[in-house]
Amino acid sequence: MKDLFFKYIHELQDTITSKLEMMDGTAAFKEDIWKRPEGGGGRTRVIENGTVFEKGGVNISGVHGKLPASMQAYFKVGEVDFFACGLSLVLHPKNPMAPTVHANWRYFEMYNEHGDIIDQWFGGGQDLTPYYLFDEDAIHFHQTCKTACDKHSPDFYETYKNRCDEYFYNSHRDEARGIGGLFFDYCKASDAMSMAQWFDFVSEVGNSFLEAYVPILEKRIHLPYTPEERNWQEIRRGRYVEFNLVHDKGTLFGLKTNGRIESILMSLPPHVQWVYDHHPEPNSREEQLMRVLKTPKNWV
Amino acid sequence: MKDLFFKYIHELQDTITSKLEMMDGTAAFKEDIWKRPEGGGGRTRVIENGTVFEKGGVNISGVHGKLPASMQAYFKVGEVDFFACGLSLVLHPKNPMAPTVHANWRYFEMYNEHGDIIDQWFGGGQDLTPYYLFDEDAIHFHQTCKTACDKHSPDFYETYKNRCDEYFYNSHRDEARGIGGLFFDYCKASDAMSMAQWFDFVSEVGNSFLEAYVPILEKRIHLPYTPEERNWQEIRRGRYVEFNLVHDKGTLFGLKTNGRIESILMSLPPHVQWVYDHHPEPNSREEQLMRVLKTPKNWV
Numbered sequence: 057m058k059d060l061f062f063k064y065i066h067e068l069q070d071t072i073t074s075k076l077e078m079m080d081g082t083a084a085f086k087e088d089i090w091k092r093p094e095g096g097g098g099r100t101r102v103i104e105n106g107t108v109f110e111k112g113g114v115n116i117s118g119v120h121g122k123l124p125a126s127m128q129a130y131f132k133v134g135e136v137d138f139f140a141c142g143l144s145l146v147l148h149p150k151n152p153m154a155p156t157v158h159a160n161w162r163y164f165e166m167y168n169e170h171g172d173i174i175d176q177w178f179g180g181g182q183d184l185t186p187y188y189l190f191d192e193d194a195i196h197f198h199q200t201c202k203t204a205c206d207k208h209s210p211d212f213y214e215t216y217k218n219r220c221d222e223y224f225y226n227s228h229r230d231e232a233r234g235i236g237g238l239f240f241d242y243c244k245a246s247d248a249m250s251m252a253q254w255f256d257f258v259s260e261v262g263n264s265f266l267e268a269y270v271p272i273l274e275k276r277i278h279l280p281y282t283p284e285e286r287n288w289q290e291i292r293r294g295r296y297v298e299f300n301l302v303h304d305k306g307t308l309f310g311l312k313t314n315g316r317i318e319s320i321l322m323s324l325p326p327h328v329q330w331v332y333d334h335h336p337e338p339n340s341r342e343e344q345l346m347r348v349l350k351t352p353k354n355w356v
Numbered sequence: 357m358k359d360l361f362f363k364y365i366h367e368l369q370d371t372i373t374s375k376l377e378m379m380d381g382t383a384a385f386k387e388d389i390w391k392r393p394e395g396g397g398g399r400t401r402v403i404e405n406g407t408v409f410e411k412g413g414v415n416i417s418g419v420h421g422k423l424p425a426s427m428q429a430y431f432k433v434g435e436v437d438f439f440a441c442g443l444s445l446v447l448h449p450k451n452p453m454a455p456t457v458h459a460n461w462r463y464f465e466m467y468n469e470h471g472d473i474i475d476q477w478f479g480g481g482q483d484l485t486p487y488y489l490f491d492e493d494a495i496h497f498h499q500t501c502k503t504a505c506d507k508h509s510p511d512f513y514e515t516y517k518n519r520c521d522e523y524f525y526n527s528h529r530d531e532a533r534g535i536g537g538l539f540f541d542y543c544k545a546s547d548a549m550s551m552a553q554w555f556d557f558v559s560e561v562g563n564s565f566l567e568a569y570v571p572i573l574e575k576r577i578h579l580p581y582t583p584e585e586r587n588w589q590e591i592r593r594g595r596y597v598e599f600n601l602v603h604d605k606g607t608l609f610g611l612k613t614n615g616r617i618e619s620i621l622m623s624l625p626p627h628v629q630w631v632y633d634h635h636p637e638p639n640s641r642e643e644q645l646m647r648v649l650k651t652p653k654n655w656v
Contacts, residue, residue, distance in 0.1 A: 088633070102632045111632070228611040294624070301601035302611060311528040311602060318633040324594070326631070330624035332402045332411070333388070 095121035112147035113322030152289030155186035185234030200268035395421035412447035413622030452589030455486035485534030498655035500568035
């Protein structure tokens with residue numbers, strides 16, 4: 057399973073970065089291959105200052121060795137070996153009419169002293185963070201998520217959509233980071249789903265990513281925008297930073313377990329503002345967005 | 357003591373904000389009085405888009421009531437009442453040649469069921485975060501801190517200077533946030549120091565703030581700078597955000613104990629950048645700063 061999924065994310069990284077480079081037209085992904093001293097490493101691909109993408113990263117990594125002490129406590133296990141691999145992406149378009157997107161698909165294994173697998177699971181998801189809300193974009197993104205889910209279980213979309221709304225939540229502001237999508241974790245073998253079936257589901261979601269996001273980008277990246285709309289985007293990007301640095305378990309894990317900092321923090325937006333006590337004008341498009349972030353909606 | 361210190365920080369807030377407004381010349385502090393539902397409140401003063409100050413806050417608060425559960429665990433006490441008050445300030449000048457400064461002076465009391473004080477202490481400090489290093493500024497700032505300390509104990513400067521270097525450290529980047537200053541906490545009555553003597557020390561440091569910072573500002577705010585130097589400032593401000601959101605206990609406490617978000621996060625800089633894997637040119641002024649941040653120096 058580990059080889060199968062590792063191969064899958066390599067190919068998916070290629071597919072996604074080729075398509076995004078083509079869309080951007082001017083900027084290319086810069087590739088950094090890195091090694092983790094304790095075992096494994098990764099292939100980071102970052103695009104900056106493009107026509108479409110102001111900043112973005114599509115990274116894969118596969119790491120293994122002794123489970124770090126902080127993760128032993130987190131998973132409530134003793135000293136075990138582990139393997140973890142995944143693809144993480146965050147794209148920050150320049151145009152404030154185009155949403156930021158985040159996606160991640162990952163696989164985890166733990167072993168006993170004989171090298172037998174004692175636990176294994178998949179996790180991941182994809183979610184959208186618009187600065188200006190276009191209902192048809194939110195519906196398209198969620199419909200694509202739902203179509204991928206429905207092929208595997210009638211319950212998955214509702215369950216993982218709700219988990220996404222719960223997880224990507226800036227509790228200190230009482231607002232969602234974005235308009236959600238899917239979030240799943242600890243997808244383990246059960247009577248209902250074998251690991252092979254979970255692989256099919258996770259790769260189905262992975263394969264749906266470009267279909268979920270690219271049509272939205274195509275509609276929005278040529279729209280005109282004002283300096284005020286750009287300011288609003290940069291202020292909202294501040295909330296993205298707040299979520300990633302204060303609440304996101306993946307980011308904090310990486311920072312506290314000696315991950316490659318630049319690969320972890322590629323998720324942070326390029327230009328960001330913090331304005332004291334900023335509130336959008338009543339009945340403005342900015343306030344429309346806030347209303348949806350305060351009370352997550354069902355889009356499909 | 358609580359009334360004495362609360363009065364002191366009110367007056368200090370007035371002194372500091374009048375002086376800073378005069379220095380800025382164009383922008384005024386906006387005042388927000390807020391109430392905490394569980395008891396107490398604060399007076400937040402924020403300045404934005406000034407000639408000198410791109411953003412800054414000089415806030416006081418005094419809060420009381422039942423100690424929140426998360427703080428009970430932190431202080432290892434049961435259900436007790438508390439009172440806490442303090443002044444917190446962060447100033448982000450526009451000119452990258454002028455350093456950001458942070459200061460905080462605070463007092464804490466806890467009570468038993470009869471309302472007797474069971475514990476009380478002072479905490480605080482002040483520290484400087486330059487974007488371009490001028491040795492004479494670092495020396496002036498530290499010398500002012502040392503002069504204030506030396507009036508109260510020959511050990512204070514060295515002890516609190518080292519604690520400052522340890523505390524304001526971005527461990528995930530292996531670099532200091534800035535060039536330090538003073539950091540002290542849990543200053544409690546002992547054979548050597550009564551609470552009245554601690555008050556004298558803390559107010560001595562508070563009174564030294566303008567003397568420590570204003571002469572540096574006066575030297576730097578009229579220096580010319582390039583767009584590249586401004587970019588460097590915005591990138592370094594990103595590290596300031598990382599420290600405050602990932603490591604700063606005060607910020608995280610505030611966010612997790614239902615503090616007034618806008619007063620807590622006034623510390624975040626106005627315009628910030630994250631650039632993937634940015635490294636200054638060898639032997640540049642930017643690299644000079646990094647060398648000092650990697651290995652904190654003794655300035656006096």
